[in-house]
Amino acid sequence: xxxxxxxxxxxxxxxxxxxxxxxxxxxxxxxxDLPGPARxxxxxxxxxxxxxxxxxxxxxxLAPLPPYRPDIPHAPADQATLRRALVQELPRVQxxxxxxxxxxxxxxxxxxxxRLFCADATTADKLGIDLDSALERYRSDAVPSLTEQLWVVxxxxxxxxxxxxxxxxxxxxxxxxxxxxxxxxxxxxxxxxGRAAANDPARGTGLFSEVLLALLAERAGAxxxxxxxxxxxxxxxxxxxALREAGRTLQYPEIRLQSPERxxxxxxxxxxxxxRPVSPLQRAVDALIAYPLMADPAxxxxxxxxxxxxxxxxxxRHPKARTDATGILNGLARxxxxxxxxxxxxxxxxxxxxxxxRELEATLREFASxxxxxxxxx
Numbered sequence: 024x025x026x027x028x029x030x031x032x033x034x035x036x037x038x039x040x041x042x043x044x045x046x047x048x049x050x051x052x053x054x055x056d057l058p059g060p061a062r063x064x065x066x067x068x069x070x071x072x073x074x075x076x077x078x079x080x081x082x083x084x085l086a087p088l089p090p091y092r093p094d095i096p097h098a099p100a101d102q103a104t105l106r107r108a109l110v111q112e113l114p115r116v117q118x119x120x121x122x123x124x125x126x127x128x129x130x131x132x133x134x135x136x137x138r139l140f141c142a143d144a145t146t147a148d149k150l151g152i153d154l155d156s157a158l159e160r161y162r163s164d165a166v167p168s169l170t171e172q173l174w175v176v177x178x179x180x181x182x183x184x185x186x187x188x189x190x191x192x193x194x195x196x197x198x199x200x201x202x203x204x205x206x207x208x209x210x211x212x213x214x215x216x217g218r219a220a221a222n223d224p225a226r227g228t229g230l231f232s233e234v235l236l237a238l239l240a241e242r243a244g245a246x247x248x249x250x251x252x253x254x255x256x257x258x259x260x261x262x263x264x265a266l267r268e269a270g271r272t273l274q275y276p277e278i279r280l281q282s283p284e285r286x287x288x289x290x291x292x293x294x295x296x297x298x299r300p301v302s303p304l305q306r307a308v309d310a311l312i313a314y315p316l317m318a319d320p321a322x323x324x325x326x327x328x329x330x331x332x333x334x335x336x337x338x339x340r341h342p343k344a345r346t347d348a349t350g351i352l353n354g355l356a357r358x359x360x361x362x363x364x365x366x367x368x369x370x371x372x373x374x375x376x377x378x379x380x381r382e383l384e385a386t387l388r389e390f391a392s393x394x395x396x397x398x399x400x401x
Contacts, residue, residue, distance in 0.1 A: 034248040036075035038119040040169065042108055043067050043081060046100045046127030047088035050145040058224040060126030060177065061087040063232040065095060067124045070239055074246035080118070082108055086127075086142035091227070100127075102141035102150040109157055110197055114166045120249060121161070121169040126229055129154075129178030131216060132192045139178055149192055156196035158208060162281060165200030172208045173249040177229040180214040207282040209252040211235070211259070215275035221266070230272055234262045252278055303386070303393035304352065310386040311348045314374050318344050322373065327351060329369040334358055356394035363387050 045064025049055035068083050084100040087093055098104055113121070128140045129151075136155040144150045154176060161172060183192055213231035214220040221230040238258055242250050256278045266272045316322040320342060327335055337358055339350035355362040367387055371380055 034120055034171075036247050037077060037080075038117075039071070039076045039122070039247040040080045040113060040116050040118045040120070041067075041071055041076065041082065041122035041124070042084070042113060043071075043122070044084045044100055044105065044125040044127065046086045046140070046142050047091070048086045048142065049128065049140065050143045052146075055128060055144075056088055057128060057222060058088050058091070059222050059226075059228045059232070061085045061091060061093065062227045063126050063177065063229055063236065064124060065093050066236050067122075067239075068095065070236070070243060071122065071247055074243065076247050080116075082112070084108070100142040102143055102152070105141055105152055106197070109152065109160070113169070114160075116168065118168055119171055120247065121172045122247070122249070123172070123174040125154075125175070126177040126232055129176070129180060129214075129220075130183050130186060130192070131180045132183045137176065137178070137180055137212070138183075138192055138195075139176065149188075151192075151195065153196050156199065158210065158281075160197045160199045162202065162206045162208060163200035164203050165198065166206070170206050171249060172206060173252075174208065174210045175235060176211070177213040177220055177232045177235075179219045180212065180216055181219055182217050185217075204283040208280070209249060210279040210281075211252070211256070212277045212279075213274060215277055218274050220274055221272035230266055231259075231263065231274065231276060234259055234266075238262075252280060303390040304349070307352055307383075307386040307390040308345060308348045310379070310383040311352065311370070312344050313379055313382065314370055314376075316370070316373050317348060323347060326366070326369045326373060329372075330355075330362065330365055334362055334365075352390065356391065363391055 043064045045061035047057050047059065047061045049057075064083065064085060068081055071081055072078065083095065083097040084105060085093060085097040086100040098108075125139055128144075130138050130140075132138050132153075136153050138149075138151045139154055140149055140151040154174075158174065160166065161169070213229065222228070223230060223233070226233075238255060239246070239250065242255075256276075259276055263272065263274065263276055267274075311317060316326065323344070327338065327340075334355070338354035341347040341350055351366070352363070355366055364387070367383060370383065
């Protein structure tokens with residue numbers, strides 16, 4: 024795996040540009056309200072500003088949802104304004120590093136492109152930006168500088184066909200130049216194919232944005248250079264995994280790396296092997312040694328002795344309780360069909376605890392069937 028480019032190990036803030044988008048309010052009306060992205064975008068702006076990036080090079084586009092009123096100058100987040108920034112303004116700048124941060128609604132269209140809806144999107148006209156075509160444009164000679172790029176997208180990737188749209192999303196690709204081999208792109212996407220990106224409206228943040236902003240704040244001393252993606256992303260993935268475990272999200276973030284040397288989507292970590300099912304023998308042993316009498320060799324022997332010499336003579340015995348219980352059960356399963364239930368009755372004659380009795384009965388039935396013996400020989 025490669026680390027960060029040597030050219031971004033130490034970056035002059037004057038050569039850094041950013042497009043920061045946070046859309047909470049849409050032309051589609053209250054059904055599309057999304058408290059959080061504008062607030063997250065302002066936090067990104069503050070991080071880069073604190074790292075020394077000139078204010079004029081931080082293009083902040085917001086559509087905040089009342090009552091949130093950011094006290095910072097910002098441009099609108101309609102499609103025409105954002106398209107102009109992507110097609111005309113940013114490609115002309117002289118710089119080395121580009122940060123793109125986008126928070127808002129999105130969908131995965133039928134061609135597999137992520138469509139990011141703009142603030143003037145309505146249910147009848149879902150105006151947006153085709154992220155995949157934007158990435159392709161920014162790897163071409165249409166953007167001669169800004170060779171180091173970090174794109175962060177906190178948006179849903181719900182399948183277009185699952186949105187019950189009356190009309191399919193219209194094609195809306197950005198113009199693309201000639202392909203080159205000079206750009207490096209790292210793309211962090213919050214949701215994963217076909218999944219929703221969780222938002223916390225009460226706290227006004229996207230879960231992915233909150234995680235990533237916290238990690239960037241921990242690395243503030245290295246900004247405005249883009250963080251090493253292969254150091255950052257495992258931490259992102261681990262924290263999102265913890266949120267999945269807590270039932271707060273179902274998303275699986277994704278990272279894509281594109282450079283002259285490589286082009287790949289980093290796979291998720293391998294799933295841990297599924298635990299081996301507990302065998303009926305093990306469950307029966309667990310139920311048997313749950314009885315305190317099994318810990319005492321003398322009591323254990325007294326119980327086994329009630330089975331009679333014709334049975335006990337066939338058993339493999341051991342001084343350790345668990346090993347002895349395993350030998351007893353295996354030996355009884357090979358002897359007469361009613362031997363396991365005679366053991367059950369003998370144990371209950373000494374300790375008739377109802378809970379332990381139910382567990383022992385259930386596990387003996389399962390074990391008897393598993394061992395090839397009738398399970399109803401009580």
